[in-house]
Amino acid sequence: MKPALRVENVSKRYAIGANQAMVGDLPNITDSVRRFASGTLRKVRALLQPGRFADDANSFWAVKDASFEVNPGEAVALIGRNGAGKSTLLKVLSRITEPTQGRIEIRGRLGSLLEVGTGFHPELTGRENVYMNGSILGMSRREINAKFDQIVEFSEVGKFLDTPVKRYSSGMYVRLAFAVVAHLDPEILIVDEVLAVGDANFQKRCIDRMMDLARSGKTILFVSHNMQQIPRLCQRAVMLERGQVVEVGPAGDVVQHYMDQLLVDARTGDLRNKTRTGDGRAKFVRAGLVDNDGRPLTVFTTGDDLILHMDVEATTDLPDANILVAVQTLHGTRLISGWTDESHFPVTLTKGRQGYECRFKNVAIRPGNPIMVSLRIALENQTLLDFVENALVYDVVGDDRSRHLYTNTELGVIAYDTEWKGVKAAE
Ligand SMILES: Nc1ncnc2c1ncn2[C@@H]1O[C@H](COP(=O)(O)OP(=O)(O)OP(=O)(O)O)[C@@H](O)[C@H]1O
Ligand SMILES: [Mg+2]
Incomplete structure (x- = not known):
């Protein structure tokens, strides 16, 4: 075959x-x-x-x-x-x-649905685009007529058939584009x-x-x-x-x-291939949790200082940058953030690589709740240089100090030392 x-x-x-x-x-x-x-x-x-x-x-x-x-x-x-x-x-x-x-x-016969913006002619109406695509696929007008209603029904853009597709919302555009390729019999x-x-x-x-x-x-x-x-x-x-x-x-x-x-x-901390946004004049190339002596950690032990090392590579000198580190749950709830602006720590980037450390003291996250770290670097005017969402993932474990803690997530993400005692009841 x-x-x-x-x-x-x-x-x-x-x-x-x-x-x-x-x-x-x-x-x-x-x-x-x-x-x-x-x-x-x-x-x-x-x-x-x-x-x-x-x-x-x-x-x-x-x-x-x-x-x-x-x-x-x-x-x-x-x-x-x-x-x-x-x-x-x-x-x-x-x-x-x-x-x-x-x-x-x-x-x-090949039909393709590629990135938004390819395949349809923006000035033509939805209806005209359907016919144009059909003829590109080598179909006769009669064949396209026969499929037309199915296409419109699937796309749910019936009301806008005679509107140029450049006025369509992205959702309408994709709905019609998919309906066309999926019904014009490629x-x-x-x-x-x-x-x-x-x-x-x-x-x-x-x-x-x-x-x-x-x-x-x-x-x-x-x-x-x-x-x-x-x-x-x-x-x-x-x-x-x-x-x-x-x-x-x-x-x-x-x-x-x-x-x-x-x-x-996610565990080795090489960030170069990560999905990111930003103009890229500076990029996080590596990051990871370390212990007090700067040795890489594979898990975070609750109660310890959470110390993050990150390397930033700049393609040019950039004074007045700021770095934000956000720690969140797997569900995306932000637990804590460290921001150089808030701490009045100046970030002056020079062309090449430089390292930074961000230390959160005594972070008490309940064991059993993995954490994710997002990294963002911007200029003072908030021009985004690099933002790597969910750059790192770590399991959180307990040690001797925290062995008594239950790992049920229903008990909350933050684990505090609690003291209990009996008190005099109200009369
Ligand atoms: N027209 C173009 N001119 C120059 N570079 C391009 C062009 N189109 C794509 N690239 C580059 O080619 C590489 C491959 O891009 P491509 O769009 O094929 O990736 P992809 O696997 O589809 O990624 P994604 O999952 O983000 O859609 C990228 O580095 C991209 O920046
Ligand atoms: Mg792509």
Whole structure:
């Protein structure tokens, strides 16, 4: 059987910073799209990291020598961190961009749903875009007519069909875009993680629809960061790391290896590959809990000083910066923060690497409640340089002093020494 999709030694080189303008260009969009778009900015940062395949200072390989195949009727997930090259690969497969090297083969009619902003023409109405996309897929007007009502029903944008899509909210846009690719009968469906923009109910309908399509023998290649979803939807997964294919195999196994790797990174404190926001002139490159002698810790012992060491790398001199360290529960509740501004500690960055220590005294977190640490560095005018949310995760344990404490989370996150005594009752 010949594969439906074949990616053969595909590489794609980009100029560094070429797509950096994106975020500011999107003034009045919802937060989800802003977050989505800021991914692009994050990715630009990602390539300032060592280990990228840069063959000169101004370009780098977003995808390097990638090869894999997807068989007809198979559903395959593409996974990897931010900036790994997933969307780039999908764009090459959708012929939105040419590979710098290598080749692709596609057997069958291909429909793709890529990042918000591709696929639809902004000036055309929803209705016109449906017809345009159908004809790109090689369908006749009559064929599109036959599917039209289904598409409109699925997308729930009926009232706005004759409005140019540039006036659509991000949610409407994605709903219509998905409805089009999922109903215009492509034999091969390529879906980037745009679905994350929709609400939970819509996402579920999309996944259900993709499962139906998979069952009816369509070939699907999709990107997702939702690791629970992947094994339900796909037989196999392909893992990308810094543009390279590092694993191809059964979806459950690849997802497991990917998650193991994420956890290892969360514990080793290397922050260079983390998802982040900020303009990147300064970045947290390492951080971790240490003991009183500066030795790295793997768990936090309640009652101790919580001491965090962090290394910041600046691309230029930046006087008047400030650092915020926030410690929170796994549910995201902020427990404590340390802020250099509040402590009147000056942060004067010079080009290169510098280290800082933040010490919280006698932190009494009830054992059994893991903690996460987020790191933020900004300038005095609050220009964000780098923000790494949930950069580190630590288990909290007890020792001799705290052995008596129960670990039930219902008893609260903070554990205080309590003293009890009997007193005279009111008359
Ligand atoms: N048009 C472009 N010009 C220059 N660099 C680009 C362009 N598009 C993507 N890149 C860069 O290529 C790398 C791979 O980006 P890509 O969008 O493929 O990653 P991704 O795996 O989809 O990440 P995410 O999970 O954040 O969506 C990133 O470093 C990104 O900044
Ligand atoms: Mg992407």
